[in-house]
Amino acid sequence: MTVTVIDVRERVMARNDEIARGVRERLERARAPAFNFISSPGAGKTLLLERTLDALNAQLRIAVVTGDCQTQNDADRLARHTDRLVQAVVTNGGCHLDARQIYTALGSIALDATDLLLIENVGNLVCPASWDLGERSKVVLFSVTEGEDKPLKYPNAFRAARIAIVTKLDLLPHLEFDLASALGHARAVNPALRFFLVSARTGEGMPAWLDFLRGEVAAARDDPT
Amino acid sequence: MSVAMEVCAIAERAIAGRSPSCITEVVVEVGDLAGIEIQNLEFCLDTLLRIPPFTRAHAVVRRERGDVLRVASVEIDE
Numbered sequence: 628m629t630v631t632v633i634d635v636r637e638r639v640m641a642r643n644d645e646i647a648r649g650v651r652e653r654l655e656r657a658r659a660p661a662f663n664f665i666s667s668p669g670a671g672k673t674l675l676l677e678r679t680l681d682a683l684n685a686q687l688r689i690a691v692v693t694g695d696c697q698t699q700n701d702a703d704r705l706a707r708h709t710d711r712l713v714q715a716v717v718t719n720g721g722c723h724l725d726a727r728q729i730y731t732a733l734g735s736i737a738l739d740a741t742d743l744l745l746i747e748n749v750g751n752l753v754c755p756a757s758w759d760l761g762e763r764s765k766v767v768l769f770s771v772t773e774g775e776d777k778p779l780k781y782p783n784a785f786r787a788a789r790i791a792i793v794t795k796l797d798l799l800p801h802l803e804f805d806l807a808s809a810l811g812h813a814r815a816v817n818p819a820l821r822f823f824l825v826s827a828r829t830g831e832g833m834p835a836w837l838d839f840l841r842g843e844v845a846a847a848r849d850d851p852t
Numbered sequence: 853m854s855v856a857m858e859v860c861a862i863a864e865r866a867i868a869g870r871s872p873s874c875i876t877e878v879v880v881e882v883g884d885l886a887g888i889e890i891q892n893l894e895f896c897l898d899t900l901l902r903i904p905p906f907t908r909a910h911a912v913v914r915r916e917r918g919d920v921l922r923v924a925s926v927e928i929d930e
Contacts, residue, residue, distance in 0.1 A: 628873065628929050628930070629929070629930045630876065630927060630928070630929055630930075631872075631927070631928050631929075631930055632925050632926070632927045633866050633867065633925060633926045633927070633928065634924075634925055635862060635863070635866045635922075635923045635924060635925055635926055636922060636923075636924060636925075637862050637866075637922055637923050638920075638921065638922045639855055639858050639859055639862065639880075639921045639922055639923065640858070640921060643858075721854065722853060722854060723854055725854075753889075753892075754853070754854045754855070756887060757854075757855060757887050757888070758854070783887035786887070787887070
Protein backbone atom coordinates (compact mmCIF):
# COMPACT_ATOMS: atom_id res chain seq x y z
CA MET A 628 0.00 0.00 0.00
CA THR A 629 1.32 3.43 -0.96
CA VAL A 630 -0.25 6.62 0.21
CA THR A 631 -0.40 9.21 -2.55
CA VAL A 632 -1.55 12.79 -2.20
CA ILE A 633 -3.07 14.16 -5.38
CA ASP A 634 -2.74 17.91 -5.60
CA VAL A 635 -6.12 19.19 -6.85
CA ARG A 636 -6.50 22.94 -6.09
CA GLU A 637 -9.80 23.17 -7.92
CA ARG A 638 -12.34 25.82 -6.96
CA VAL A 639 -15.55 24.18 -5.86
CA MET A 640 -17.69 26.59 -7.86
CA ALA A 641 -15.41 26.75 -10.92
CA ARG A 642 -17.62 24.79 -13.30
CA ASN A 643 -20.83 26.45 -12.20
CA ASP A 644 -19.27 29.91 -12.43
CA GLU A 645 -18.02 29.24 -15.95
CA ILE A 646 -21.50 28.24 -17.09
CA ALA A 647 -23.00 31.21 -15.24
CA ARG A 648 -20.71 33.51 -17.21
CA GLY A 649 -22.10 31.98 -20.38
CA VAL A 650 -25.67 32.54 -19.19
CA ARG A 651 -24.88 36.15 -18.28
CA GLU A 652 -23.31 36.81 -21.69
CA ARG A 653 -26.35 35.41 -23.51
CA LEU A 654 -28.72 37.49 -21.41
CA GLU A 655 -26.65 40.64 -21.88
CA ARG A 656 -26.57 40.11 -25.64
CA ALA A 657 -30.36 39.78 -25.56
CA ARG A 658 -30.59 42.84 -23.26
CA ALA A 659 -32.81 40.81 -20.96
CA PRO A 660 -31.99 41.30 -17.28
CA ALA A 661 -32.54 38.29 -15.05
CA PHE A 662 -33.48 38.26 -11.38
CA ASN A 663 -32.94 35.25 -9.14
CA PHE A 664 -35.53 35.11 -6.33
CA ILE A 665 -34.36 33.35 -3.18
CA SER A 666 -36.13 32.89 0.14
CA SER A 667 -37.06 30.30 2.69
CA PRO A 668 -40.03 28.10 1.76
CA GLY A 669 -43.33 29.92 2.09
CA ALA A 670 -42.00 33.47 2.02
CA GLY A 671 -44.21 34.36 -0.93
CA LYS A 672 -42.03 34.12 -4.01
CA THR A 673 -44.67 32.52 -6.19
CA LEU A 674 -47.47 34.92 -5.26
CA LEU A 675 -45.18 37.90 -5.82
CA LEU A 676 -44.31 36.57 -9.28
CA GLU A 677 -47.97 35.88 -10.07
CA ARG A 678 -48.86 39.48 -9.26
CA THR A 679 -45.80 40.74 -11.12
CA LEU A 680 -46.81 38.81 -14.24
CA ASP A 681 -50.41 40.06 -13.96
CA ALA A 682 -49.24 43.66 -13.77
CA LEU A 683 -46.47 43.64 -16.38
CA ASN A 684 -47.53 41.08 -18.97
CA ALA A 685 -49.11 43.71 -21.19
CA GLN A 686 -45.98 45.87 -21.12
CA LEU A 687 -43.06 43.47 -21.02
CA ARG A 688 -42.23 40.10 -22.54
CA ILE A 689 -41.42 38.10 -19.42
CA ALA A 690 -39.90 34.63 -19.29
CA VAL A 691 -40.02 32.56 -16.11
CA VAL A 692 -37.90 29.67 -14.85
CA THR A 693 -39.01 28.11 -11.61
CA GLY A 694 -37.23 25.52 -9.51
CA ASP A 695 -38.83 23.11 -7.13
CA CYS A 696 -37.62 20.07 -5.24
CA GLN A 697 -40.30 17.60 -6.20
CA THR A 698 -43.29 19.14 -7.96
CA GLN A 699 -44.21 21.51 -10.76
CA ASN A 700 -46.84 23.21 -8.60
CA ASP A 701 -45.21 26.65 -8.73
CA ALA A 702 -44.71 26.41 -12.48
CA ASP A 703 -48.36 25.42 -12.91
CA ARG A 704 -49.47 28.37 -10.80
CA LEU A 705 -47.32 30.82 -12.75
CA ALA A 706 -48.39 29.37 -16.08
CA ARG A 707 -51.91 30.60 -15.36
CA HIS A 708 -50.57 34.17 -15.40
CA THR A 709 -48.69 34.18 -18.68
CA ASP A 710 -49.18 32.97 -22.23
CA ARG A 711 -45.54 31.96 -22.40
CA LEU A 712 -44.17 28.59 -21.44
CA VAL A 713 -42.95 28.57 -17.84
CA GLN A 714 -39.77 26.54 -17.58
CA ALA A 715 -40.08 24.14 -14.65
CA VAL A 716 -36.89 22.71 -13.22
CA VAL A 717 -37.54 19.85 -10.81
CA THR A 718 -34.35 19.30 -8.86
CA ASN A 719 -35.39 15.90 -7.46
CA GLY A 720 -34.45 16.83 -3.93
CA GLY A 721 -31.70 19.28 -4.85
CA CYS A 722 -31.91 22.35 -2.65
CA HIS A 723 -31.02 25.00 -5.24
CA LEU A 724 -30.83 25.75 -8.93
CA ASP A 725 -27.46 25.80 -10.65
CA ALA A 726 -26.19 27.57 -13.73
CA ARG A 727 -26.32 24.47 -15.91
CA GLN A 728 -30.07 24.17 -15.31
CA ILE A 729 -30.58 27.80 -16.31
CA TYR A 730 -28.37 27.40 -19.37
CA THR A 731 -30.49 24.42 -20.44
CA ALA A 732 -33.72 26.31 -19.77
CA LEU A 733 -32.53 29.22 -21.93
CA GLY A 734 -32.52 26.81 -24.85
CA SER A 735 -36.32 26.82 -24.74
CA ILE A 736 -36.72 30.55 -24.28
CA ALA A 737 -36.87 32.93 -27.24
CA LEU A 738 -34.41 35.43 -25.81
CA ASP A 739 -34.78 37.79 -28.76
CA ALA A 740 -38.43 38.11 -27.75
CA THR A 741 -37.78 38.47 -24.02
CA ASP A 742 -37.43 41.67 -22.00
CA LEU A 743 -37.08 40.18 -18.56
CA LEU A 744 -36.24 36.80 -17.04
CA LEU A 745 -37.56 35.91 -13.59
CA ILE A 746 -35.99 32.89 -11.89
CA GLU A 747 -37.76 31.45 -8.87
CA ASN A 748 -35.19 29.43 -6.98
CA VAL A 749 -35.91 26.51 -4.68
CA GLY A 750 -37.16 27.65 -1.28
CA ASN A 751 -34.00 27.69 0.80
CA LEU A 752 -31.94 30.54 2.23
CA VAL A 753 -28.65 28.67 2.42
CA CYS A 754 -27.44 27.00 -0.78
CA PRO A 755 -29.05 29.29 -3.41
CA ALA A 756 -26.97 32.15 -2.01
CA SER A 757 -23.76 30.44 -3.08
CA TRP A 758 -24.71 29.54 -6.64
CA ASP A 759 -24.37 32.08 -9.43
CA LEU A 760 -27.01 31.48 -12.09
CA GLY A 761 -25.86 34.24 -14.40
CA GLU A 762 -28.49 36.62 -13.08
CA ARG A 763 -28.15 40.38 -12.93
CA SER A 764 -29.13 40.34 -9.26
CA LYS A 765 -30.33 38.07 -6.56
CA VAL A 766 -33.53 39.18 -4.88
CA VAL A 767 -33.95 37.91 -1.33
CA LEU A 768 -37.45 37.74 0.12
CA PHE A 769 -38.42 37.40 3.75
CA SER A 770 -41.88 37.65 5.19
CA VAL A 771 -43.07 39.38 8.32
CA THR A 772 -44.08 35.98 9.69
CA GLU A 773 -40.49 34.79 9.79
CA GLY A 774 -38.84 36.82 12.54
CA GLU A 775 -36.75 39.96 12.49
CA ASP A 776 -33.44 38.16 12.80
CA LYS A 777 -33.64 36.27 9.51
CA PRO A 778 -30.89 38.43 7.96
CA LEU A 779 -28.61 37.62 10.89
CA LYS A 780 -29.35 33.91 10.71
CA TYR A 781 -28.75 33.74 6.96
CA PRO A 782 -26.25 36.52 6.28
CA ASN A 783 -24.88 34.98 3.10
CA ALA A 784 -28.25 35.20 1.38
CA PHE A 785 -28.60 38.86 2.29
CA ARG A 786 -24.99 39.59 1.41
CA ALA A 787 -25.35 37.98 -2.02
CA ALA A 788 -28.51 39.92 -2.89
CA ARG A 789 -28.85 43.44 -4.26
CA ILE A 790 -32.55 43.68 -3.48
CA ALA A 791 -34.53 42.64 -0.41
CA ILE A 792 -38.30 42.34 -0.44
CA VAL A 793 -40.24 42.15 2.80
CA THR A 794 -43.44 40.28 2.00
CA LYS A 795 -46.88 39.68 3.55
CA LEU A 796 -46.98 43.25 4.81
CA ASP A 797 -50.76 42.98 5.23
CA LEU A 798 -50.17 40.62 8.17
CA LEU A 799 -48.06 43.15 10.05
CA PRO A 800 -50.90 44.45 12.28
CA HIS A 801 -51.50 40.92 13.52
CA LEU A 802 -47.90 40.12 14.43
CA GLU A 803 -45.27 41.26 16.89
CA PHE A 804 -42.81 41.82 14.06
CA ASP A 805 -40.45 44.77 14.49
CA LEU A 806 -40.03 45.97 10.91
CA ALA A 807 -37.41 48.61 11.75
CA SER A 808 -35.34 46.02 13.55
CA ALA A 809 -35.60 43.59 10.63
CA LEU A 810 -34.48 46.25 8.14
CA GLY A 811 -31.68 47.25 10.49
CA HIS A 812 -30.42 43.67 10.66
CA ALA A 813 -30.51 43.40 6.88
CA ARG A 814 -28.62 46.69 6.48
CA ALA A 815 -26.04 45.56 9.01
CA VAL A 816 -25.34 42.52 6.85
CA ASN A 817 -25.46 44.37 3.53
CA PRO A 818 -25.59 48.18 3.64
CA ALA A 819 -26.11 48.35 -0.14
CA LEU A 820 -29.41 46.43 -0.09
CA ARG A 821 -32.36 48.11 -1.75
CA PHE A 822 -35.66 47.38 0.00
CA PHE A 823 -39.21 46.92 -1.16
CA LEU A 824 -42.01 46.37 1.34
CA VAL A 825 -44.93 44.61 -0.27
CA SER A 826 -48.12 42.70 0.18
CA ALA A 827 -48.69 40.80 -3.03
CA ARG A 828 -52.15 39.90 -1.70
CA THR A 829 -53.39 43.48 -1.21
CA GLY A 830 -51.08 45.18 -3.70
CA GLU A 831 -49.49 47.40 -1.07
CA GLY A 832 -45.99 48.38 -2.15
CA MET A 833 -46.31 46.67 -5.52
CA PRO A 834 -46.15 49.84 -7.66
CA ALA A 835 -42.62 50.64 -6.45
CA TRP A 836 -41.49 47.08 -7.14
CA LEU A 837 -43.01 47.10 -10.62
CA ASP A 838 -41.47 50.50 -11.37
CA PHE A 839 -38.12 49.10 -10.37
CA LEU A 840 -38.46 46.21 -12.83
CA ARG A 841 -39.58 48.54 -15.62
CA GLY A 842 -36.53 50.69 -14.90
CA GLU A 843 -34.19 47.71 -15.02
CA VAL A 844 -35.58 46.64 -18.39
CA ALA A 845 -35.31 50.19 -19.75
CA ALA A 846 -31.72 50.47 -18.50
CA ALA A 847 -30.80 47.17 -20.17
CA ARG A 848 -32.28 48.34 -23.47
CA ASP A 849 -30.40 51.65 -23.30
CA ASP A 850 -27.09 50.06 -22.32
CA PRO A 851 -24.71 50.90 -25.20
CA THR A 852 -22.63 47.77 -24.57
CA MET B 853 -25.10 19.79 0.96
CA SER B 854 -24.76 21.01 -2.62
CA VAL B 855 -21.27 22.31 -1.94
CA ALA B 856 -20.31 19.02 -0.31
CA MET B 857 -21.64 17.15 -3.34
CA GLU B 858 -19.51 19.32 -5.61
CA VAL B 859 -16.47 18.64 -3.43
CA CYS B 860 -17.05 14.91 -3.84
CA ALA B 861 -17.51 15.30 -7.60
CA ILE B 862 -14.17 17.11 -7.85
CA ALA B 863 -12.49 14.45 -5.72
CA GLU B 864 -13.90 11.71 -7.95
CA ARG B 865 -12.59 13.49 -11.06
CA ALA B 866 -9.20 13.87 -9.39
CA ILE B 867 -8.81 10.10 -9.01
CA ALA B 868 -10.12 9.28 -12.48
CA GLY B 869 -7.76 6.90 -14.29
CA ARG B 870 -6.33 5.54 -11.06
CA SER B 871 -7.44 2.47 -9.20
CA PRO B 872 -6.84 3.21 -5.54
CA SER B 873 -7.76 0.60 -2.97
CA CYS B 874 -9.30 3.40 -1.01
CA ILE B 875 -9.57 7.18 -0.74
CA THR B 876 -8.40 8.19 2.69
CA GLU B 877 -8.66 11.97 2.85
CA VAL B 878 -10.23 14.93 1.06
CA VAL B 879 -8.83 18.32 1.99
CA VAL B 880 -11.00 21.38 1.44
CA GLU B 881 -9.90 24.98 1.96
CA VAL B 882 -12.64 27.36 3.08
CA GLY B 883 -12.13 31.10 3.42
CA ASP B 884 -13.83 33.12 6.11
CA LEU B 885 -15.60 35.12 3.38
CA ALA B 886 -16.61 32.09 1.29
CA GLY B 887 -20.15 32.06 2.62
CA ILE B 888 -19.82 28.57 3.99
CA GLU B 889 -20.88 27.37 7.41
CA ILE B 890 -17.96 25.08 8.14
CA GLN B 891 -19.80 22.89 10.63
CA ASN B 892 -22.55 22.32 8.08
CA LEU B 893 -20.03 21.46 5.38
CA GLU B 894 -18.24 19.05 7.69
CA PHE B 895 -21.51 17.36 8.58
CA CYS B 896 -22.47 16.94 4.93
CA LEU B 897 -19.00 15.70 3.93
CA ASP B 898 -19.00 13.18 6.77
CA THR B 899 -22.24 11.82 5.36
CA LEU B 900 -21.21 11.78 1.70
CA LEU B 901 -17.78 10.31 2.37
CA ARG B 902 -19.42 7.14 3.68
CA ILE B 903 -20.77 6.45 0.21
CA PRO B 904 -18.70 4.68 -2.51
CA PRO B 905 -16.19 5.34 -3.92
CA PHE B 906 -15.14 7.03 -0.68
CA THR B 907 -16.46 4.91 2.24
CA ARG B 908 -13.30 5.21 4.36
CA ALA B 909 -12.32 8.78 3.56
CA HIS B 910 -12.45 11.59 6.03
CA ALA B 911 -12.70 15.29 5.32
CA VAL B 912 -10.19 17.85 6.46
CA VAL B 913 -11.51 21.40 6.29
CA ARG B 914 -8.80 24.03 6.49
CA ARG B 915 -9.86 27.53 7.44
CA GLU B 916 -8.30 30.20 5.25
CA ARG B 917 -8.57 33.95 4.81
CA GLY B 918 -10.65 35.49 2.04
CA ASP B 919 -13.26 33.89 -0.21
CA VAL B 920 -11.34 30.78 -1.23
CA LEU B 921 -13.41 27.60 -1.54
CA ARG B 922 -11.52 24.78 -3.19
CA VAL B 923 -10.54 21.15 -2.97
CA ALA B 924 -6.85 21.27 -2.11
CA SER B 925 -5.94 17.58 -2.32
CA VAL B 926 -7.13 14.03 -2.25
CA GLU B 927 -5.18 11.31 -0.48
CA ILE B 928 -5.44 7.77 -1.76
CA ASP B 929 -4.06 4.40 -0.83
CA GLU B 930 -2.74 2.64 -3.95
